[in-house]
Amino acid sequence: MARMQVTLDVFQNAHRTMVLDNETPWSHPLLYRNFMPRSMQADLLASEQPTSAIECLARLQALIIYQTIRLFDDDTSARLAAAMTMPALRSSLTYFLQNVYVDDTLAFGNPPISSLLEEPSSSSAADHGLSRDFWQTWIFEESARRTIFLAYLLIRIWEVMYIFSNNNDKAEQEKKQQMRKNHKCDGRLGSSHCWYLSSHLWQARTRYEFALAYAEKNRFLIRDLDFTEFLAFGYPDDVDMFGKMVLSASxxxxxxxxxxxxxxxx
Structure with a gap:
């Protein structure tokens, strides 16, 4: 587990950074700048699946935080609670994938750089077909892509911890045996995924900074943990904390x- 140390450290501190800074490496600090979704405040296990895209994402992120608090606690009862609520994380991830479409604005939007500096309500932005806020849309999309990946990763970490846990109950041993048979290392965590490796885009805090990073800095779309292009052409300053987590683990x-x-x- 040594190569996972950076990732585990981030997981263990995720609830603190979310409370103090309103961000994690997979949740952009400006994602909830206008409002705090109900999922971040309500009883997650008692509430129903939300209908809006932002609320669906918030619920999934909240469940990840909820699980990291318990999963990496030394207290046995906390880990047991994590095991009992893992189905909620799985179902929330499945619901999100089935009901929320995450586009790739950077790949398909391709607006003129000048238009990125315009408010989406301005006439200039309208002339370029930008009826929505390009930057804010990307913040949601990238937070969603990273959250999906982290959800899969956390589920896989729990599966490994569960398989190698000390439990002599016969039923549990049979369950572990079945999980071992189904547990395959495909290099993708069991599902196709992608996210952008670009500290410059992720760390932009203004529309101008984002447009500048879009125009002048590297950005790499990492699909299914394929870092070939990045390792050949990227540089350390392209790597934010999320990238550091995944690269050091990989x-x-x-x-x-x-x-x-x-x-x-x-």
């Missing part, structure tokens, strides 16, 4: 540090 911490050093970082 490559190993030492290999990732060696790559950074070879590319002029650290």
């Amino acid at each position: 490559m190993g911490i030492e290999a990732f540090q060696n790559w950074c050093s070879a590319r002029g970082g650290m």
